[in-house]
Amino acid sequence: MLHRFLRALACVLALLATPASAALDPALVAQLGAEESDTRVEAIRKLVATEDPRVIEILKALDGDALALLDNGRRAVIVSGGQLTDAATGSAAGPAPANLETVVINNRIRGEVGAALAALRLGSGDRAERLAAAKELQGSDNEDALPIIERAMAKEADPEIKGILALAGASLALKSSEPELRARAARALSATDDPQVRQLLATMLARQKDGSYTEADESVRAAAQASLNEINARLRTTEIGAALFSGLSLGSILLLAALGLAITYGLMGIINMAHGEFLMIGAYATYVVQGIFRSHFPGAFDWYVVAALPVAFIVTATIGMALERGVLRWLYGRPLETLLTTWGVSLLLIQASRTIFGAQNVEVENPSWLSGGIALAGGTVLPFNRIVIVLFALAVLAAVWLIINRTRMGLFVRGVTQNRAMASCTGVPTNRVDMLTFGLGSGVAGLGGVALSQIGNVGPDLGQSYIVDSFMVVVLGGVGQLAGTVIAAFGLGSIAKFLEPWSGAVLAKIIVLVFIILFIQKRPQGLFALKGRSAEA
Amino acid sequence: MDRRQFIQAGGAAALSCTSISTAFGQDKTPIKVGILHSLSGTMAISETALKETALMTIADINAKGGVMGRQIEPVVVDPASNWPLFAEKARQLITQDKVVATFGCWTSVSRKSVLPVFKELNSILYYPVQYEGEELEKNVFYTGAAPNQQAIPATEYLMSKEGGAAKRFFLLGTDYVYPRTTNKILRAFLKSKGVAEKDIEEVYTPFGHSDYQTIVANIKKFAAGGKTCVISTINGDSNVPFYKELGNAGLKAKDVPVVAFSVGEEELRGVDTKPLVGHLAAWNYFMSLKNPQNDAFIKMYRDWAVKQKLPNADKVVTNDPMEATYVGIHMWKQAVEKAKSTESDKVIAAMGGQTFAAPCGFTIKMDETNHHLWKPVFIGEVRADGQFNVVWKTKGPVRAQPWSPFIAGNEKKPNSPA
Numbered sequence: 001m002l003h004r005f006l007r008a009l010a011c012v013l014a015l016l017a018t019p020a021s022a023a024l025d026p027a028l029v030a031q032l033g034a035e036e037s038d039t040r041v042e043a044i045r046k047l048v049a050t051e052d053p054r055v056i057e058i059l060k061a062l063d064g065d066a067l068a069l070l071d072n073g074r075r076a077v078i079v080s081g082g083q084l085t086d087a088a089t090g091s092a093a094g095p096a097p098a099n100l101e102t103v104v105i106n107n108r109i110r111g112e113v114g115a116a117l118a119a120l121r122l123g124s125g126d127r128a129e130r131l132a133a134a135k136e137l138q139g140s141d142n143e144d145a146l147p148i149i150e151r152a153m154a155k156e157a158d159p160e161i162k163g164i165l166a167l168a169g170a171s172l173a174l175k176s177s178e179p180e181l182r183a184r185a186a187r188a189l190s191a192t193d194d195p196q197v198r199q200l201l202a203t204m205l206a207r208q209k210d211g212s213y214t215e216a217d218e219s220v221r222a223a224a225q226a227s228l229n230e231i232n233a234r235l236r237t238t239e240i241g242a243a244l245f246s247g248l249s250l251g252s253i254l255l256l257a258a259l260g261l262a263i264t265y266g267l268m269g270i271i272n273m274a275h276g277e278f279l280m281i282g283a284y285a286t287y288v289v290q291g292i293f294r295s296h297f298p299g300a301f302d303w304y305v306v307a308a309l310p311v312a313f314i315v316t317a318t319i320g321m322a323l324e325r326g327v328l329r330w331l332y333g334r335p336l337e338t339l340l341t342t343w344g345v346s347l348l349l350i351q352a353s354r355t356i357f358g359a360q361n362v363e364v365e366n367p368s369w370l371s372g373g374i375a376l377a378g379g380t381v382l383p384f385n386r387i388v389i390v391l392f393a394l395a396v397l398a399a400v401w402l403i404i405n406r407t408r409m410g411l412f413v414r415g416v417t418q419n420r421a422m423a424s425c426t427g428v429p430t431n432r433v434d435m436l437t438f439g440l441g442s443g444v445a446g447l448g449g450v451a452l453s454q455i456g457n458v459g460p461d462l463g464q465s466y467i468v469d470s471f472m473v474v475v476l477g478g479v480g481q482l483a484g485t486v487i488a489a490f491g492l493g494s495i496a497k498f499l500e501p502w503s504g505a506v507l508a509k510i511i512v513l514v515f516i517i518l519f520i521q522k523r524p525q526g527l528f529a530l531k532g533r534s535a536e537a
Numbered sequence: 538m539d540r541r542q543f544i545q546a547g548g549a550a551a552l553s554c555t556s557i558s559t560a561f562g563q564d565k566t567p568i569k570v571g572i573l574h575s576l577s578g579t580m581a582i583s584e585t586a587l588k589e590t591a592l593m594t595i596a597d598i599n600a601k602g603g604v605m606g607r608q609i610e611p612v613v614v615d616p617a618s619n620w621p622l623f624a625e626k627a628r629q630l631i632t633q634d635k636v637v638a639t640f641g642c643w644t645s646v647s648r649k650s651v652l653p654v655f656k657e658l659n660s661i662l663y664y665p666v667q668y669e670g671e672e673l674e675k676n677v678f679y680t681g682a683a684p685n686q687q688a689i690p691a692t693e694y695l696m697s698k699e700g701g702a703a704k705r706f707f708l709l710g711t712d713y714v715y716p717r718t719t720n721k722i723l724r725a726f727l728k729s730k731g732v733a734e735k736d737i738e739e740v741y742t743p744f745g746h747s748d749y750q751t752i753v754a755n756i757k758k759f760a761a762g763g764k765t766c767v768i769s770t771i772n773g774d775s776n777v778p779f780y781k782e783l784g785n786a787g788l789k790a791k792d793v794p795v796v797a798f799s800v801g802e803e804e805l806r807g808v809d810t811k812p813l814v815g816h817l818a819a820w821n822y823f824m825s826l827k828n829p830q831n832d833a834f835i836k837m838y839r840d841w842a843v844k845q846k847l848p849n850a851d852k853v854v855t856n857d858p859m860e861a862t863y864v865g866i867h868m869w870k871q872a873v874e875k876a877k878s879t880e881s882d883k884v885i886a887a888m889g890g891q892t893f894a895a896p897c898g899f900t901i902k903m904d905e906t907n908h909h910l911w912k913p914v915f916i917g918e919v920r921a922d923g924q925f926n927v928v929w930k931t932k933g934p935v936r937a938q939p940w941s942p943f944i945a946g947n948e949k950k951p952n953s954p955a
Contacts, residue, residue: 065921104928105926106699106700107815107817107918108699108700110815111701111791198761199763243751250748351577354581357848358849359576359585360586361774363806365809371812373787375787380754380757381785381787386750386785455747455781455782456747457774457778459582460581461578464579465747465774496748497751500751501755504741505740505741505742505746506743509743
């Protein structure tokens with residue numbers, strides 16, 4: 001008797017302590033792992049309706065591959081750090097057995113979970129979480145979410161979140177049966193930049209096959225038309241802005257790839273076919289530094305890219321100087337031999353990296369501050385890594401310009417390139433200057449490699465894809481001129497990006513090449529020609 | 538016994554040995570096979586692993602007694618991603634090295650380059666990569682997928698409710714024969730399913746293209762017109778910049794899924810996969826499949842990588858063309874044993890109907906007539922660790938249709954080599 005009483009008491013206490021947990025039906029939670037997606041979606045919706053605080057944790061586990069089924073699929077558990085927790089009750093369920101298979105989800109379920117989590121998080125106390133949830137709901141077409149959004153809007157104090165919620169609510173209200181509500185929603189939507197909303201408005205204005213409008217009510221149509229015009233005008237500006245930005249971004253990448261060459265080829269006149277491989281070495285240096293940070297300083301991992309810059313510079317500059325001392329200095333004044341030798345060196349470097357790091361590309365992870373981007377109107381995103389690369393290219397350019405034009409070393413470099421014999425007579429150590437200049441050019445290429453590792457492949461062939469572009473930029477810009485290189489890089493980048501939307505990537509590349517051929521016919525010395533006696537040297 | 542006697546006795550013994558072995562038809566000399574994969578140049582990234590797989594499989598067969606009691610001796614050459622060099626190296630393998638069969642090629646253009654050589658010299662090529670079909674040669678056995686074993690099921694999946702019920706299709710590829718032909722087939726297939734012309738967009742990029750800003754922006758714009766999926770036949774190095782751009786532009790798999798036909802475990806090793814979770818790939822084998830054959834296959838390759846001191850040996854992965862290579866070599870061995878000969882014509886005749894319990898978890902069969910394997914189709918979603926979760930699969934192996942019914946004029950082509 002007493003025994004039974006105690007058990008009942010325990011039950012009551014448990015109910016009181018965690019009133020919501022008891023409400024979760026373990027079978028419903030286990031249904032998340034069902035075979036059929038329809039069954040799972042049903043389970044997710046029912047779980048959200050319970051508004052139980054545990055549901056967020058369960059859905060997060062499902063989203064993160066951490067939900068597993070036990071007892072022939074009758075009990076759901078959350079796996080975390082080798083320990084199991086019962087999903088329905090939250091009580092510990094012992095260590096995870098080996099080979100425990102977690103529940104596999106597909107995109108449909110992932111979308112459903114995302115929307116469900118967003119709806120639940122609208123009630124969260126954390127502003128950032130509510131904001132993310134509101135944004136997530138913006139694209140949703142789940143009409144069931146409308147009441148949740150309205151309820152959250154009533155409670156919401158933050159104007160930004162409220163604004164987003166209003167838009168999300170309005171795009172759902174467009175489907176309402178009352179013309180008055182629809183018109184109000186259409187007017188409210190003029191503030192949105194969501195391309196899907198634009199599509200919705202456009203469909204309202206479209207005529208059906210029998211000539212009637214999809215949207216029957218005249219005033220609603222007028223409101224939709226006004227909103228649509230406003231959105232379109234705004235989107236056009238951002239589209240042009242985005243195209244400009246992508247041209248700038250491609251230009252800055254070309255500049256980073258070509259800047260080192262502008263020094264070694266442009267100033268020193270060495271046709272360096274191994275230039276691309278210096279980019280590659282810079283990128284591999286980033287990879288190695290990343291590995292060191294991952295194993296030794298995981299806390300500072302986000303800053304490995306910054307640490308990689310000096311490492312890449314020193315490594316490539318050293319290899320560059322060794323190449324100059326060991327090979328190139330015997331070949332000054334013999335461009336053809338230089339070309340063949342450096343080409344051989346490039347093959348050597350490629351195969352060496354293949355032997356050391358393997359033929360496969362290696363993974364270089366973007367640090368978190370380089371991932372993502374700034375969202376503009378119309379869903380256009382300016383990625384952070386590209387913005388940073390543009391700034392980085394300008395910084396490297398400024399540094400190189402300062403070194404060449406404002407330092408004693410730069411003076412020597414200019415002196416030696418203009419008249420080697422005279423410079424030598426006045427006591428300039430030309431051999432050392434040659435070595436240091438080539439080292440500088442190679443080091444700058446190494447810095448370019450660090451930047452390239454953030455947007456593309458890191459593999460033995462990385463350099464091959466940039467060498468032609470680099471020469472194109474330097475030759476077009478005019479040999480011996482930094483300014484020409486800069487203008488050529490940004491010019492080629494922008495032309496390629498403006499051509500691409502209407503000609504396609506393949507044709508754009510061809511058109512750019514044809515343009516360069518024609519241009520070189522007209523001006524063989526490039527955009528900016530050196531004037532005076534030095535030009536003939 | 539003085540020295541002369543000793544030499545005479547030895548000679549006699551050696552002679553008798555040879556005569557005995559000839560009398561019993563027991564040739565103990567090794568059988569030479571060629572391995573024709575690029576170990577340098579752009580394709581090295583993909584093909585190096587196939588060379589390793591072939592060497593591993595041959596070493597394994599040799600350790601278990603070889604073929605008809607004879608050891609297999611692999612002859613490895615490097616055609617350096619240079620298509621004409623493929624033909625040259627193939628000729629060298631067959632005429633100078635006297636190989637009886639060759640395992641090799643990756644790109645369709647390299648296969649087309651060596652075809653005339655194999656036909657002229659009547660040797661056999663085992664081609665292990667998914668391709669565009671439209672080919673059926675007596676001297677080639679295709680152990681990779683034909684379009685109906687990869688591209689079409691994947692597109693059907695994307696159109697299904699489970700796959701997101703896509704209404705608009707962005708076909709994105711590298712500009713060469715495989716993507717062009719595949720997209721031609723897909724376009725015809727989509728039209729047969731009632732998809733309108735304006736809902737299909739076809740875009741190509743040059744080999745090695747690395748700036749996907751404009752294309753990703755266009756995908757976004759295109760996706761505003763309805764549920765969109767991207768079908769990617771981008772090959773080789775361009776995939777990394779494409780996926781990085783997708784991740785940074787915030788295009789998520791649940792909004793615009795990308796299904797790729799040339800991206801597998803090996804390609805994803807070079808990518809940070811966290812932003813790619815949920816994007817899809819269609820193959821006939823995934824490393825994440827759970828079955829005893831696959832466990833053994835993966836273990837064998839891992840051990841091999843450690844033993845050969847391959848770079849990053851602790852992180853090696855297996856993929857679909859590697860499995861196809863493994864299956865191809867085993868089927869060749871079985872065919873040789875059935876034919877009791879390494880002569881091309883006899884082996885070709887014995888190949889049809891060969892079966893093998895493959896790492897994909899099925900016992901798959903070389904078709905009796907059309908030189909292609911029956912293969913199961915899997916569709917996988919990228920996981921955060923660079924592996925794939927299988928979200929859809931066929932019930933069993935599917936017969937290949939090298940002549941796609943979606944290309945006009947194919948109805949009359951025979952399903953066996955002319």
